[in-house]
Amino acid sequence: MIDFLQKLGQTTLTSLGKLGRGYFFLIHTLVGIISVLSRPRLLTKQLYSVGVLSFLIISISGLFVGMVLGLQGFYILSDFGAEETLGVMVAASLVRELGPVVAALLFAGRAGSALTAEIGLMKATEQLSGMEMMAIDPIKRIIAPRFLAGFLSMPLLAALFSAIGVIGGQLIGVGLLGVDDGAYWSQMQSTLDFQDDIINGIIKSIVFGFVVSWIALFEGYDAIPTSEGVSRATTRTVVNSAFTILGLDFILTALMFGDI
16 A cells, blocks of 8 residues: 555656646747747748648548548438538538547647657757757757747648548538539538637647647657657657647537537
8 A cells, every 4th residue: 555655656746747847848938939930941941841741641631531521421411301511510520620639639640759759869869968068049949940830830730631621521422422512512601600610620729739749849858868768758749649639629619619
């Protein structure tokens, strides 16, 4: 019993210590963003690495998710004679939930793990320490541009995921299953609300981009400087990001669409 309590206490203290380091890391990073604005080349390079290189997996995944939604939605709606509302179901599902959430999960798996591995490798090879010896703040030079790039890229990628998913739903619903093209788009446009649906989806993607970028960069910066430590940090990034995204999605959905 005593051993259990000792391990529990040690785990709690370790978690609290890491949470505190993560908080100060975030504050330092946010302050470092100011210096990034005066050096846009650092930001554009990371926007390409984090955002543009993630577009392929986002677009392909969005297309197939939309196609699956169109296929399953048609069979469900046809039981009630409501096939013409297929566009509403596909668009609402993507804009409200699947677009921000799935795009964030893919972003964490592709860009987040890459950021953690990159920063962890820099730490393991003492590149970050070398920059500090040359009076260069690694957080301002290395961390802040990547954080800002991830924060800006995530909403754009989520929007592209949703847009391509809607097109995928049209390809299946209109092209394959015979839903009227005009009804598909007109029902969607008349039913979806800009404030309640689109803006709330954008807010979700902004929150997810902030959190995933923070977790990915902190895990790399806080990783044990060994190959095993970097690999574990990369795994923690994907796992913790997934849990955080799903938990925040529930909270945000309850606040936006519920009575809480």
